[in-house]
Amino acid sequence: MNAAPAEPILRVVGVTKRFRGLVAVNDVTFDVPAGSICGLIGPNGAGKSSLFNLITGYYAPSAGEIRFDGRRIDGLDTYRIAQMGIARAFQIAKPFPELSVLDNVRIGALFGHAGARNVAAVTAAALELTGLASLADRPALGLTVGDLRRLELARAIAARPRLLAADEPCAGLNPTETEGVVDILRQIRAAGVTVLLVEHDMPAVMRVSDTIFVVDAGRKIAEGPPEQVARDPRVIAAYLGTPAEDAPAA
Amino acid sequence: MLVDGIRAHRWWLVGAGIGLIALSLAPLFLMPFHVRVVQQILFSAGLAVAWTILGGFAGYWSFGNTAFIGLGAFAAGLLETNIAIDSPTLAFVLATLFGCAVCAAVAALLAYPILRLRGIYFAIAMLGVSQVLGELTNNIDAFKGSLGIILPKLAPAAMEPQVFYYYLFLVAAAGTLLVGFLVKVGRIGYGLLAIREDEDTARMLGVPTERYKIGMFVVSATLTGLLGIIYAHSLGYITSGSVYRTDFSLNMIVYSLLGGIGTLAGPILGSFLMVVLTQVVLGRLLDIHMFITGALLVAMVMLAPRGLLGFAENLVRRRGAGLRTVEP
Ligand SMILES: Nc1ncnc2c1ncn2[C@@H]1O[C@H](COP(=O)(O)OP(=O)(O)OP(=O)(O)O)[C@@H](O)[C@H]1O
Ligand SMILES: [Mg+2]
Numbered sequence: 001m002n003a004a005p006a007e008p009i010l011r012v013v014g015v016t017k018r019f020r021g022l023v024a025v026n027d028v029t030f031d032v033p034a035g036s037i038c039g040l041i042g043p044n045g046a047g048k049s050s051l052f053n054l055i056t057g058y059y060a061p062s063a064g065e066i067r068f069d070g071r072r073i074d075g076l077d078t079y080r081i082a083q084m085g086i087a088r089a090f091q092i093a094k095p096f097p098e099l100s101v102l103d104n105v106r107i108g109a110l111f112g113h114a115g116a117r118n119v120a121a122v123t124a125a126a127l128e129l130t131g132l133a134s135l136a137d138r139p140a141l142g143l144t145v146g147d148l149r150r151l152e153l154a155r156a157i158a159a160r161p162r163l164l165a166a167d168e169p170c171a172g173l174n175p176t177e178t179e180g181v182v183d184i185l186r187q188i189r190a191a192g193v194t195v196l197l198v199e200h201d202m203p204a205v206m207r208v209s210d211t212i213f214v215v216d217a218g219r220k221i222a223e224g225p226p227e228q229v230a231r232d233p234r235v236i237a238a239y240l241g242t243p244a245e246d247a248p249a250a
Numbered sequence: 251m252l253v254d255g256i257r258a259h260r261w262w263l264v265g266a267g268i269g270l271i272a273l274s275l276a277p278l279f280l281m282p283f284h285v286r287v288v289q290q291i292l293f294s295a296g297l298a299v300a301w302t303i304l305g306g307f308a309g310y311w312s313f314g315n316t317a318f319i320g321l322g323a324f325a326a327g328l329l330e331t332n333i334a335i336d337s338p339t340l341a342f343v344l345a346t347l348f349g350c351a352v353c354a355a356v357a358a359l360l361a362y363p364i365l366r367l368r369g370i371y372f373a374i375a376m377l378g379v380s381q382v383l384g385e386l387t388n389n390i391d392a393f394k395g396s397l398g399i400i401l402p403k404l405a406p407a408a409m410e411p412q413v414f415y416y417y418l419f420l421v422a423a424a425g426t427l428l429v430g431f432l433v434k435v436g437r438i439g440y441g442l443l444a445i446r447e448d449e450d451t452a453r454m455l456g457v458p459t460e461r462y463k464i465g466m467f468v469v470s471a472t473l474t475g476l477l478g479i480i481y482a483h484s485l486g487y488i489t490s491g492s493v494y495r496t497d498f499s500l501n502m503i504v505y506s507l508l509g510g511i512g513t514l515a516g517p518i519l520g521s522f523l524m525v526v527l528t529q530v531v532l533g534r535l536l537d538i539h540m541f542i543t544g545a546l547l548v549a550m551v552m553l554a555p556r557g558l559l560g561f562a563e564n565l566v567r568r569r570g571a572g573l574r575t576v577e578p
Contacts, residue, residue, distance in 0.1 A: 056454060082456030090454075096447035107444045110251070110437050111456035119251065159455055 009034040009163055009194050010055070015064030015074075017050055024050040026218035027064070032163070032211075037185060037195040039209035039226070041202075043238055047218045048198045049091055052165050055196075056088050057081040068163065083114040087161035089152035091168045091198070095140035101151060102127070102136040105158045112159020126158040130184055146177045153184055163194045170201045182208050206230060214238065255435030263431070270424055277413045289416045291525045293481055294505060296423035298517030299430045300473035301502035304466045306512045307439065309446030310365065313373040313499055314380030315474050318353045320494035322475025323482035324387055325352035327399040338402045346479050353475030354468050361464040368449070377499070384494030395490030401483050415484040422480055426473045430514050433469070438462060446512070497540065504547050510559030519558060 008031035017025040025047045032038045040048050053059045055066060057078040066074040073081050087108070096104050102123065109122040127133040130150040135143070140151060149169055156164055166185065170178040182204050189195050199205040205212065206226040214222040214229060216238040222229050229235055256263070273292075277285050297315070305311045326349030335341040364375040387395030405414035433439055441462050444452035453459050482488045502517075505524055510516030524546075528539045554561040 058450075058454070078450075078453040079456050079458050082454060088454055090451075094448055094451045096444060096451070099443065099447060103440070103443070107440050107452075107457075108455055110440050111444075111452075113456070155455070 007034055008032055009069055010196065011067040012051070012055070013065050013067070015051070015054060015061045015066060017047075017054055017059060018062045023218050025054065025061075025215075028215065028218070028220045029064075030213045030220060030223060032194060032196055034162075034194055035189070035192065036210040037189050037197060037208055039205040039212040040196060040198045040215065041200075041205060041212060042215040045217075046215045048215060049167055050218075051215070052088060052167050052198065055081075055165060056086060082112055082159065085113045085160075085162035087112060087156040087159040087164050089149075089156045089164070089166040089169055091171065093145075093148035093152050095143070095148060095151055095155075097141045098139060100137050100139055101132055101143070101147075101154075104140050104151060105132075105154045108155040108158030109160075113161055117160065122158050122160060126154040129157065129187060130154040131180070145172045146174075149173060149177075149181060150184070153181070153188075157188055157193065161193060163196060164188060165196045165198075167198045168200060169197070170199055170204055178204050202230075252432065252436040255439070256432075259431070259435050266424075266427065266431075270420075273420055274417075277416055282410065282412055285410075285412050285416050287525065287529050289412065289419050289484075290529060291522050292416070292419040292423040293477060294501060294525055295518045295521035296419065296426045296477045297474060297498065298502045298505040298509075298521050299423070299426050299514060300470050300477065302506050302512070302514065302517050303430050303433055303473070304463070304470040305503065306506055306517070307434065307442040307446065308463060308466060310463065310467075311373045311503065312376040312470075313503070314376035314378065315470070315502055316493070316495050316498040317376065317380035317383045318357070318471045318474035319478030319481065319498055320380070320387060320490065321356060321383060322349040322353045322478040323488055323493040324393060324395065324399070324490075325349040325475075326479040327401055327482055327488060328393070330402065331399055338404060341402070342404055342483070346476065349479045350472045350475050353471045357468045357471035358464065361467045365460070365463045365467060377496075380494060380496070380499060384490050387490040387494065393490075398487055398489040400487050401485075403486065404483055411484075415480065418480045418483075419477075422473075422476050426477070427514065427518075429469060429473060433466070434514060438465075442466065443512075497543075501543070504543055504550075507550050507557055508546065510557030513557075513559055516557050516559050523558075 010032040012028055012030050015025055015028050016023065028051065040051065042048055054061050054074065057073065057076050057080070060075045064074070065072055068081070068084060068086060073084065096107065105126050106119065106123045109117060109119045109126070127136055130153050132147065132150055132154055135147060143151060153166065153169060156166070169181050169185070173181065178201055185195055185197065185208055197205060197209065209226055212224065212226050212229045213220055214235050221234045221238060222232045273288070276288060280288065301312065301315050326345040329348045330341050330345035333341050333344065335344070360379060364372060367375055387393045389395070405411040433442070441452065441457045444455065444457050445459050445462065449459055478493060482493055485492060505520035506517040507520070508524065509518065509520030524543070528542065532538065532542065550557065
C-alpha cells in the first residue's frame with residue numbers, strides 16, 4: 001500500500017530534545033501525509049514517546065520546529081494543540097479513574113478540537129466504535145487492560161481530532177484484542193482522521209501503516225513503506241542490537 | 251450544554267426552590283435562637299459551597315479561604331466608614347461591591363503564582379496567605395485591624411436584626427448555591443472534574459486548565475468575600491481576629507468532607523449537621539467544639555472518605571449488588 005500524495009498534515013523538522021545530558025530526540029525530520037496511517041517504531045528508549053510529548057506540546061523542543069496544518073505548534077500549550085485537532089492515546093493508560101467510562105469519553109467530546117460539537121452523538125459514536133458501549137456506566141478504575149486501551153482510543157477520538165497520536169495502543173493485548181484495535185484504527189482513518197501510531201507489535205504495525213518511520217537512540221534511521229523498512233539492514237540491526245554503523249550499507 | 255445540564259438536573263432545582271421558599275418563611279415561625287442557628291447554617295453552607303467550587307470540583311483544597319472573609323469584611327468596612335454618602339443602604343451596597351471586587355482582584359493576583367502549586371502545597375500556600383493578610387490587617391494602623399471597625403447598623407427599625415441578617419445570608423447563600431450549580435452542570439464542571447482527576451490529561455484533552463482554575467478561584471473568593479461582608483455586618487464590630495479565623499477555613503473543608511466532597515448537597519448537609527450538633531446539641535459545651543470537629547474529620551477520612559452522601563450511595567449499591575449475579 002502506498003501513501004496517497006497528500007499535503008502533510010504534520011511536519012516535524014529537525015527536532016531535537018535534550019534532557020540535561022541525554023539527547024532523547026536528535027534532529028528528527030518526517031512528514032505525515034493527511035489521511036494516512038503512519039507507524040513510528042524503534043527499540044525501547046528510542047525516543048518515540050518523547051516525540052509524542054513534543055508533538056502534543058507536553059515538552060517544547062530544544063531545537064527544530066513542528067507544523068500542524070501549516071501552523072507552527074512547537075512551544076504552544078498542550079491544550080491549545082488539542083484544540084487545534086491533535087489528540088493522543090497514552091502509552092500508559094491515563095483514564096480519569098473515579099469517573100465512569102461514559103464521563104471519560106464525554107470529557108473528550110466536551111473539549112478536544114474546538115468548534116461546533118454534538119457531545120451526545122460524538123460520545124455515543126466513540127463508545128460504539130471501540131466496543132465500550134456496554135461498559136459505559138462502569139468506573140474506569142476497575143477496567144481490564146484491554147478495555148483501558150480502548151478507553152484511551154475512545155476518549156481521544158471523541159475529541160474529534162484531525163490527527164490521532166496513538167502510543168502503543170496494542171501494548172499488553174492478546175492477538176485477538178490486537179486485531180480489534182487495528183480494526184478500530186482502520187475505521188478511525190476511514191472516518192478521515194490521520195493516525196500516527198507507535199507500536200511494538202511488528203505484524204500489527206506493518207499491516208496497518210502506509211508509511212513507517214524508524215527511530216533508534218533518538219535518530220531517525222529509516223523511512224518508507226512497511227515492506228521496504230522491514231528489509232532495511234539498519235532497521236534489522238537496530239532491532240537485533242547490533243550497532244547500526246557495523247551493518248552493511250543499504 | 252448548560253441548558254442540557256440544567257434540564258437534566260431540573261428536580262434538583264425544584265428541590266432547591268422549595269427549600270428556598272421554606273427558608274424564606276421560616277423566620278415567621280422560629281424562635282429568635284433558632285433564627286440565629288439557621289442563619290449560622292446558611293453562613294456555613296454558603297462558605298462550604300463557595301469553597302467547593304474550587305476545592306471540591308477541581309480538587310484544589312484551600313486551607314485559608316478565611317483570607318477572603320477577612321479581606322472582604324475589611325475592604326467593605328473601611329470604605330463604608332469613610333465614604334460620604336447619607337444613605338446607609340447605598341453605602342452598604344457600594345461597600346459590598348467594593349469588598350467583593352477586592353477579593354476578586356486579590357484572588358486573580360494570587361492565582362498565577364499559587365495555582366501552579368499542586369495538592370498539599372496549594373493548601374499550605376493559602377493557609378500562609380490567610381495568616382499574612384490577617385497579620386497585615388492587624389499591624390498596619392490604616393487597616394484598623396487591632397482597633398476594630400464599627401459597622402453601621404443596617405436593619406430597618408421594624409425588623410429584628412437577626413431576622414434582617416437571616417435574609418441577607420439567605421440571599422447570599424442561595425446565590426452561591428446557584429453559581430455552584432451552574433458551574434457544576436455545565437461544560438466547565440466537567441473540565442473541573444477532569445482537572446481533579448488528572449490535570450495533565452485534562453490539558454491533553456483540550457481543557458484550558460489554567461483559565462478554569464483561575465476563574466474558579468476568583469469566583470470562590472468573591473462569594474466567600476460576600477458572605478464575609480454580611481457576617482461582619484451581622485457582628486456590627488470587627489477586629490482582624492473576628493474575621494481572619496482559621497476555624498472558618500477548616501470548617502468549610504470539614505463540612506464539605508462530612509457531607510460529600512465534590513457535590514453541592516454535601517456541603518449543605520455537612521453544615522446543617524455540624525451547626526446543629528455544635529450549636530444546639532453541644533450548645534453549652536463550647537470548649538469541645540474544636541475537639542469534636544477534629545475527631546469527626548479523622549473519623550470521616552478513615553471511615554467514609556466520600557462523605558455521608560458517598561457512604562449512602564455505597565450502601566444502596568451494595569444492596570443492589572447482592573441481587574445481581576457474579577461480577578467479573
Ligand atoms: N522527562 C524525561 N527526563 C529525562 N529523560 C527522559 C524523559 N523522558 C524520556 N527520557 C529519556 O529519553 C529516552 C527516550 O525515551 P522515550 O520514552 O521517548 O522512549 P520510547 O521510544 O517511547 O521507549 P518505549 O518503547 O520503551 O516506550 C529514554 O532514554 C528516556 O529515559
Ligand atoms: Mg514510549
